Amino acid sequence: MTDHTTSDDARRYRPDDEVAAWRGRDPIERLARYMRAAGLLDEASEAAVWAAAEQKVADVVTAFEAIEPPGPDEIFAHVYAEKTPQLLEQEAELKARLAGRREMARLNMVDAIDQALLQAMERDPKMVIMGEDVGRDGGVFRVTDGLVQRFGEERVIDTPLAESGIVGMAIGMAIAGYHPVAEIQFSGFVYPAYDQLVCHAARMRNRSRGEFTVPLVVRMPYGEGSERWSITPRAWKRCSRTCPG
Numbered sequence: 001m002t003d004h005t006t007s008d009d010a011r012r013y014r015p016d017d018e019v020a021a022w023r024g025r026d027p028i029e030r031l032a033r034y035m036r037a038a039g040l041l042d043e044a045s046e047a048a049v050w051a052a053a054e055q056k057v058a059d060v061v062t063a064f065e066a067i068e069p070p071g072p073d074e075i076f077a078h079v080y081a082e083k084t085p086q087l088l089e090q091e092a093e094l095k096a097r098l099a100g101r102r103e104m105a106r107l108n109m110v111d112a113i114d115q116a117l118l119q120a121m122e123r124d125p126k127m128v129i130m131g132e133d134v135g136r137d138g139g140v141f142r143v144t145d146g147l148v149q150r151f152g153e154e155r156v157i158d159t160p161l162a163e164s165g166i167v168g169m170a171i172g173m174a175i176a177g178y179h180p181v182a183e184i185q186f187s188g189f190v191y192p193a194y195d196q197l198v199c200h201a202a203r204m205r206n207r208s209r210g211e212f213t214v215p216l217v218v219r220m221p222y223g224e225g226s227e228r229w230s231i232t233p234r235a236w237k238r239c240s241r242t243c244p245g
Contacts (some may be wrong), residue, residue: 001026007110007141072098113143113219117181121151124179130157131166131183131219140185141221167193167218171201174214184220193218 001023003010010019023029035041076083076091083091107115121127129144135158138145148156159166163184170180184190190197197218204214 005140012137110141110143114145117144117147118150120181121147121155126177127179127181128155128157128173129181129183130159130170132159132161132185134158134183139183143219144183163189163191163193164196167196167201170216170218171196171204171214174201174216175204175212179215179217181217181219184218187220187222190218190220 001019032041032046036046073091073095076087076094080087117129121129129147131139133140134144135148135153135156138147144156159169166182166184170182173180184193201214201216204212
């Protein structure tokens with residue numbers, strides 16, 4: 001009954017009468033009504049059950065929030081059974097940078113991606129964003145919130161639920177001279193689009209002997225959280241300059 005994600009606001013697309021109808025069919029409340037009618041549940045025991053459940057959730061949240069977030073160098077952990085020389089070199093370089101870094105401006109990941117997309121859209125009139133719910137609803141994590149109002153539906157395109165079609169259309173647009181940023185709503189949904197990515201996007205330049213290129217970006221979140229990430233102003237400028245691909 002809650003929003004799709006912690007970034008979502010279901011009131012944007014879920015009518016109040018539909019919510020009310022489904023609340024009346026809530027299986028927990030229906031079971032409680034049945035048990036009350038059967039004399040198996042009284043007011044005191046029901047209150048005790050809810051209090052215990054709420055306390056358990058609160059304890060878990062407190063314990064989770066007390067855990068120190070992993071450092072950026074954790075990206076190299078638990079990936080390979082034995083780290084390659086190139087990976088060891090990258091890990092050492094990152095640790096050296098982290099040891100000498102100064103105080104940084106702070107942005108969460110959603111805000112950073114949103115700002116990069118906004119700046120790229122302003123600079124590049126041929127850039128388009130496309131994917132499921134990226135327009136009117138602003139994306140499942142609100143990464144593209146407000147962009148359709150600013151740039152219009154011809155540049156921020158709500159697509160059908162068809163990952164292969166999203167990526168395939170983006171490939172065609174890229175070949176035609178546009179700079180599409182295609183969003184796959186979650187990384188677990190990308191598999192229907194693998195043929196488009198592996199057999200077409202990745203090989204088009206070679207197959208056409210350089211006649212066609214595919215300046216394409218595919219975005220797909222694999223997790224979400226409230227942890228705020230640090231980024232230097234210099235790195236931010238570099239990211240916002242190169243992200244459009």
